[in-house]
Amino acid sequence: MKRLWFLIPLAAFLALAVVLAVGLKRDPREVPSPLIDKPAPKFALARLDDANKTVRLEDLKGKAFILNVWASWCVACREEHPILVEFAKKRVVPLYGLNYKDTRPDAGAWLARFGNPYDASFFDEDGRVGLDFGVYGVPETFIVDGNGVIRMKHIGPITPEVLANKIEPLLKKLDA
């Protein structure tokens, strides 16, 4: 038994190597949000398509919904857009857009060109609501439950895998 003592440093080294290897695989750009499982920040924003209509967070409560942060200047948004368009056709939950630091003409033209999957988009011109949601890179996607609590955040473009493995199972759970 005593002879095996020399293995202890080796084991310690291997353990450290595994920890560091896992650390290397994690994406440092994905900052965990402190808002998960917290009430979504309150907001009151005009609709993108109608500057005279104000939407508040309270208006959206009652049913789980997806809030997708997008902008016409955001290249990665274009990547995820067809996936959102397809998803919206299924009509699982309301899909809202937070149009982040954009202009109305640009955003409108973008939706006309690539399709509009959103039940409504809210116009966050100066990005203040985005800041309240902890947005730091567009696109970002939030899943909010019927009580207005943020249940999930996805940073970066939505891929079919993320939709099938993370978002849809969560929505099913929230629906049940």
Added chain:
Amino acid sequence: MKALRAVFGGCLLAASLSLFAKEAAPEAADPALEARMVKITSELRCLVCQNQTIADSNAALAVDLRREARALIKQGKSDAEVVDYMTARYGDFVLYRPPLRATTLLLWFGPALMLAGGAAVLIVVLRRRSRMAADAFDADEELGEEPGAVDAALASTSAGTPGPA
């Protein structure tokens, strides 16, 4: 002498002003407020270019966060409240000095623990060795069966002749 001092002072002032101008955005109106804002945000990590502070990043997000910091200071918020605003949205990740918590204990004390562990092992090994008898440091028994065997073996290899297989 007085004139020289004035010139020197002027240069210093100009240099510090230009330094200041680099960090501060054009909307800098109140230097005291700006200095406080820079002091707070230079302790905060920008999330877009993660190795820069919010104070010296030119990323759009950092510009926005500086604007928010300025607005909060104008509202009379304390430095801690401005930092709280940031961590409420972006988590402890934005802090260059993470707070001491149960989850950050290893982060704070891990390196010291490792150093202590290494030192403990070294002390144990050295103590054990100092207690060993002197002959423990002699050559192994197999080679030392008869006096002079080691010398003979060394001599044969250094002479270039193949040693016994």
